[in-house]
Amino acid sequence: MKNRDFFLGLLLALLVGTSLFLSGITWWRLYGEYGDIQAENSALSVVDLADVITPDRVVLHFGQDMHSVLYPNAPFYRESWDFARKVLHGKELVEVKNAKLDDENLRQKVGMELFFPVPLPVEFLTKVFNMNITQQAIPQERLVNSMMIIEDDGLSVFFKGSSGEFYGLKNRESSFELKELLERVRLENPPVYTYLPPAKINVKFEEGIYVPVSTEQNDLPVLSLKHEKMPPQSTIAQFFPDFSATRKIEEKDGAVVYTDGNRGLRIYPTGALEYSRPLTGGLKTGSDFYEALKIAANFINTHGGWPQDVYLSGYKVAQNQRTAYTFNFGIRIKGLPLLSQSEYLTVTVEENQVSRYFRNIVKENKVLYEIQPISPIQALDAAIATFNLKEITSLELSYLIFEDALIPVWTVETRSGRIFINAKNGMAINF
Structure with missing residues (x-):
């Protein structure tokens, strides 16, 4: 019996030794191939899902049809997003049934609107922001496009649903912090935008667009690219x-x-x-x-x-x-x-x-040169003239991988696909 236990123990030790030997050979082989390569991205302790859904843009409303648009690299963008997250945290969300409530009316008030990059489920947002919600109050398959925070005899906060419905916070708080943030932004003289309604242009828009009042745009770089x-x-x-x-x-x-x-x-x-x-x-x-x-x-x-x-x-x-x-x-x-x-x-x-x-993963590398983008109206005119467009769903400034470079383009969305207009010269890009 003792001999049997001895041989079993010896066999187990041999198997463990063989496994360690094979692991060592594998690691040695990999070290020879990839030993000089270092990880470019360090792992976070935890990924905050609120950072995964950061808005494409934040539109600030100063009143009297005066607006400014903040993109993720702009000053005050992060502060605006952090403020929005704080406003929502721990609050109770309810569906707002008010026939007089619409985004055109809200847009004229002092406040901000944060546009999510993709429509998101209501239930998901309530979990991300640690909100309270009654399961029967809002159908959980509903999707949200944007979030509006406005000054209206206090602070009013709404989620705007994909079908035009609104969800709001049950209780209203002070709007002092919102007004203070907007005033600090205004004092920095940000680019001024105006809202162009769908009915006032020669093509139908699913929604209106914000266009800068000044015809001069900030320069954007054309960049070389590199892979991870x-x-x-x-x-x-x-x-x-x-x-x-x-x-x-x-x-x-x-x-x-x-x-x-x-x-x-x-x-x-x-x-x-x-x-x-x-x-x-x-x-x-x-x-x-x-x-x-x-x-x-x-x-x-x-x-x-x-x-x-x-x-x-x-x-x-x-x-x-x-x-x-x-x-x-x-x-x-x-x-x-x-x-x-x-x-x-x-x-x-x-x-x-x-x-x-x-x-x-594709990353920017070196600046090749800089351009001053054409205006969104010029981009619209170029797209409409070239493709005889009658209906457009959205228009946004983007980057495009083209001929091994990252170039700024105006992206025109239609129901049948995307059209890219070179932001440097207004020429359509075959893509």
């Missing part, structure tokens, strides 16, 4: 529970694939990576939108670090045997969205697990 570096060995190993059990496959296109027979990680020559983990089994209880986005953000953070200037730009919810959330994350350059035909950062969450992860 090849992931280090520590990042590669995090995708597998036992990295010593993985196989390495080198493909003809230069990509390298690691697989343990279930999970797979493909690393492209550019440094982009794609992870997949097919899920099997019966129906399980899935996450809600809030939990799924939290899982996605934490996965990004622990598998390469949270990139700067990344935000939630879109999502899809698929319900079959199980609910799957696919989140698309965009990149901002100089506070403006970076557009491309390819994806940058995508995470699919099913059954509280990540089943697909794609990461191909």
Whole structure:
């Protein structure tokens, strides 16, 4: 019996030693390939979902049809967003049923409006801002486009729904801090904008647009670009529970694939990576939108670090045997969205697990030269004349990857797609 225990112990020690030896060989091999590469993005202690949904722009209303627009890189943008978050924290949200309430009326009052980059579920927002809500009061499938904070004999705060409905805080507070913030911004002489209603132009707009009063625009740089570096060995190993059990496959296109027979990680020559983990089994209880986005953000953070200037730009919810959330994350350059035909950062969450992860982060590099963008009215005229447009859903200044450079463009949204107008010369770009 003692001999049997001795041999079993010896066998166990041999197996452990073999496993450590194989792990050491694997790490040594990876160190030889990627040892000189350092992670560019450090992992945060926790990802704040409020930072994942930062507004595309904050429109400040000074009254009498005088406005200013703050983009994410502008002074006072962050302070405005932090103020909005503080106003919402811990408050109770109710649906506002007032026939006289509309955004045109609210727009003329002193205040601000914060536009989310993508419509967001009411329930999600109440969790992000730690708000109170009665489940029966607001259907949770409702989506919110923007948030309005106005001075109206006190502080009034509203979420504007995608169908034109409004949700507001049950209790009203003092508007002193709002007025003080707006006064400090006004004293800095920010660019003045006016609101152009849909009915006053020769093309139908889904909503009106804000245009600068001055024809001169601030200069914007044209930039060279660079891709995120090849992931280090520590990042590669995090995708597998036992990295010593993985196989390495080198493909003809230069990509390298690691697989343990279930999970797979493909690393492209550019440094982009794609992870997949097919899920099997019966129906399980899935996450809600809030939990799924939290899982996605934490996965990004622990598998390469949270990139700067990344935000939630879109999502899809698929319900079959199980609910799957696919989140698309965009990149901002100089506070403006970076557009491309390819994806940058995508995470699919099913059954509280990540089943697909794609990461191909593009960053600005060097300034090539600077331009003064044409006005939005010039961009509109160019788009309408070139494409004979009758209806436009939105117009925004953006960056576009074009001929291996990041160039400023005016992006014209229509129901059939996007049109890009070069912000330097007003020429349409084939893309």
